[in-house]
Amino acid sequence: MLKIAFIAHDRKKDEMVNFVIAYEHVFVPHKLYSTGTTGTRIMEQTNLTIHRFMSGPLGGDQQIGALVAENEMDLIIFLRDPLMAQPHEPDIIALLRLCDVQGIPVATNIATAEVLVKAIERGDFAWRELVHKYKPGADE
Ligand SMILES: O=C(CO)COP(=O)(O)O
Numbered sequence: 236m237l238k239i240a241f242i243a244h245d246r247k248k249d250e251m252v253n254f255v256i257a258y259e260h261v262f263v264p265h266k267l268y269s270t271g272t273t274g275t276r277i278m279e280q281t282n283l284t285i286h287r288f289m290s291g292p293l294g295g296d297q298q299i300g301a302l303v304a305e306n307e308m309d310l311i312i313f314l315r316d317p318l319m320a321q322p323h324e325p326d327i328i329a330l331l332r333l334c335d336v337q338g339i340p341v342a343t344n345i346a347t348a349e350v351l352v353k354a355i356e357r358g359d360f361a362w363r364e365l366v367h368k369y370k371p372g373a374d375e
Pocket residue numbers: 242243244245269270271272273274289290291292295296327
Protein backbone atom coordinates (compact mmCIF):
# COMPACT_ATOMS: atom_id res chain seq x y z
CA MET A 236 0.00 0.00 0.00
CA LEU A 237 1.49 3.28 -1.16
CA LYS A 238 0.62 6.77 -0.03
CA ILE A 239 -0.23 8.72 -3.17
CA ALA A 240 -1.22 12.40 -3.44
CA PHE A 241 -3.23 14.06 -6.21
CA ILE A 242 -2.94 17.80 -6.78
CA ALA A 243 -4.22 19.73 -9.79
CA HIS A 244 -4.46 23.40 -10.59
CA ASP A 245 -7.85 24.63 -11.73
CA ARG A 246 -7.35 24.36 -15.47
CA LYS A 247 -5.88 20.87 -15.00
CA LYS A 248 -8.65 19.45 -12.83
CA ASP A 249 -10.66 17.92 -15.69
CA GLU A 250 -7.50 16.22 -16.93
CA MET A 251 -6.80 14.91 -13.42
CA VAL A 252 -10.34 13.59 -12.97
CA ASN A 253 -10.23 11.81 -16.33
CA PHE A 254 -6.81 10.37 -15.51
CA VAL A 255 -7.93 9.02 -12.13
CA ILE A 256 -11.12 7.57 -13.64
CA ALA A 257 -9.01 5.78 -16.26
CA TYR A 258 -6.69 4.27 -13.64
CA GLU A 259 -9.10 3.97 -10.72
CA HIS A 260 -8.38 0.22 -10.51
CA VAL A 261 -4.70 0.98 -9.96
CA PHE A 262 -5.35 3.48 -7.18
CA VAL A 263 -7.98 1.49 -5.24
CA PRO A 264 -5.57 -0.50 -3.00
CA HIS A 265 -3.55 2.55 -1.98
CA LYS A 266 -3.94 5.29 0.61
CA LEU A 267 -4.89 8.45 -1.25
CA TYR A 268 -4.42 12.11 -0.37
CA SER A 269 -5.15 15.37 -2.14
CA THR A 270 -5.47 19.09 -1.84
CA GLY A 271 -9.02 20.22 -1.05
CA THR A 272 -10.73 20.96 -4.32
CA THR A 273 -8.86 18.37 -6.35
CA GLY A 274 -9.97 15.65 -3.92
CA THR A 275 -13.57 16.79 -3.96
CA ARG A 276 -13.65 16.67 -7.75
CA ILE A 277 -12.09 13.19 -7.88
CA MET A 278 -14.39 11.78 -5.21
CA GLU A 279 -17.46 13.19 -7.00
CA GLN A 280 -16.60 11.19 -10.09
CA THR A 281 -15.01 8.01 -8.76
CA ASN A 282 -15.60 5.56 -5.92
CA LEU A 283 -12.24 6.37 -4.34
CA THR A 284 -11.88 7.61 -0.78
CA ILE A 285 -9.33 10.39 -0.50
CA HIS A 286 -7.99 12.17 2.56
CA ARG A 287 -8.37 15.81 1.61
CA PHE A 288 -6.07 18.49 3.00
CA MET A 289 -6.67 22.23 2.74
CA SER A 290 -7.09 23.80 -0.66
CA GLY A 291 -3.71 24.58 -2.24
CA PRO A 292 -3.77 28.37 -1.80
CA LEU A 293 -4.77 27.88 1.86
CA GLY A 294 -1.87 25.57 2.69
CA GLY A 295 -2.72 22.18 1.16
CA ASP A 296 0.58 21.92 -0.71
CA GLN A 297 2.42 22.59 2.53
CA GLN A 298 0.42 19.95 4.39
CA ILE A 299 1.36 17.37 1.77
CA GLY A 300 4.91 18.73 1.90
CA ALA A 301 5.00 18.00 5.62
CA LEU A 302 4.36 14.31 4.90
CA VAL A 303 7.04 14.36 2.21
CA ALA A 304 9.50 15.92 4.68
CA GLU A 305 8.88 12.99 7.02
CA ASN A 306 9.36 10.56 4.12
CA GLU A 307 5.77 9.40 4.58
CA MET A 308 4.47 10.17 1.07
CA ASP A 309 5.41 7.69 -1.66
CA LEU A 310 4.33 9.35 -4.89
CA ILE A 311 2.73 12.59 -6.06
CA ILE A 312 0.78 13.44 -9.18
CA PHE A 313 0.75 17.21 -9.38
CA LEU A 314 -0.79 18.54 -12.58
CA ARG A 315 0.48 22.10 -12.56
CA ASP A 316 -0.75 24.92 -14.76
CA PRO A 317 2.36 26.31 -16.42
CA LEU A 318 0.47 29.21 -18.00
CA MET A 319 -1.19 30.75 -14.95
CA ALA A 320 0.46 32.51 -12.02
CA GLN A 321 -0.49 31.00 -8.65
CA PRO A 322 -0.75 33.11 -5.48
CA HIS A 323 0.91 30.32 -3.52
CA GLU A 324 3.82 29.74 -5.90
CA PRO A 325 6.31 29.58 -3.00
CA ASP A 326 4.35 26.66 -1.49
CA ILE A 327 4.42 24.83 -4.82
CA ILE A 328 8.18 25.30 -5.19
CA ALA A 329 8.66 24.18 -1.59
CA LEU A 330 6.70 20.97 -2.16
CA LEU A 331 8.67 20.10 -5.29
CA ARG A 332 11.91 20.87 -3.49
CA LEU A 333 11.02 18.51 -0.65
CA CYS A 334 10.26 15.78 -3.20
CA ASP A 335 13.80 16.25 -4.52
CA VAL A 336 15.19 16.21 -0.97
CA GLN A 337 13.57 12.85 -0.25
CA GLY A 338 13.73 11.42 -3.77
CA ILE A 339 9.97 11.10 -4.06
CA PRO A 340 8.58 10.48 -7.56
CA VAL A 341 6.45 13.45 -8.63
CA ALA A 342 4.72 13.84 -11.98
CA THR A 343 3.99 17.41 -13.00
CA ASN A 344 2.31 16.61 -16.29
CA ILE A 345 0.01 13.91 -17.64
CA ALA A 346 2.70 12.16 -19.70
CA THR A 347 4.87 11.52 -16.65
CA ALA A 348 1.79 10.64 -14.61
CA GLU A 349 1.06 7.86 -17.13
CA VAL A 350 4.58 6.47 -16.71
CA LEU A 351 4.31 6.52 -12.92
CA VAL A 352 0.94 4.82 -12.89
CA LYS A 353 2.32 2.01 -15.06
CA ALA A 354 5.20 1.70 -12.59
CA ILE A 355 2.73 1.49 -9.68
CA GLU A 356 0.85 -1.25 -11.56
CA ARG A 357 4.07 -3.22 -12.03
CA GLY A 358 4.95 -2.91 -8.35
CA ASP A 359 8.05 -0.81 -8.99
CA PHE A 360 7.53 1.12 -5.75
CA ALA A 361 6.97 -1.89 -3.49
CA TRP A 362 10.34 -1.14 -1.85
CA ARG A 363 8.70 1.86 -0.22
CA GLU A 364 6.98 -0.58 2.15
CA LEU A 365 10.42 -1.20 3.62
CA VAL A 366 10.99 2.53 4.12
CA HIS A 367 7.81 2.68 6.19
CA LYS A 368 8.50 -0.57 8.01
CA TYR A 369 12.02 0.29 9.11
CA LYS A 370 11.52 3.99 9.74
CA PRO A 371 12.70 5.10 13.16
CA GLY A 372 9.66 5.09 15.40
CA ALA A 373 7.74 2.60 13.23
CA ASP A 374 5.94 -0.13 15.19
CA GLU A 375 8.22 -2.90 14.03
O1 LIG B 1 -3.60 24.92 -5.72
C1 LIG B 1 -3.43 23.75 -5.73
C2 LIG B 1 -2.07 23.19 -5.74
O2 LIG B 1 -1.04 24.14 -5.76
C3 LIG B 1 -4.56 22.80 -5.73
O3 LIG B 1 -5.47 23.09 -4.70
P1 LIG B 1 -6.99 22.63 -4.84
O4 LIG B 1 -6.98 21.17 -5.10
O5 LIG B 1 -7.63 22.94 -3.54
O6 LIG B 1 -7.56 23.41 -5.99
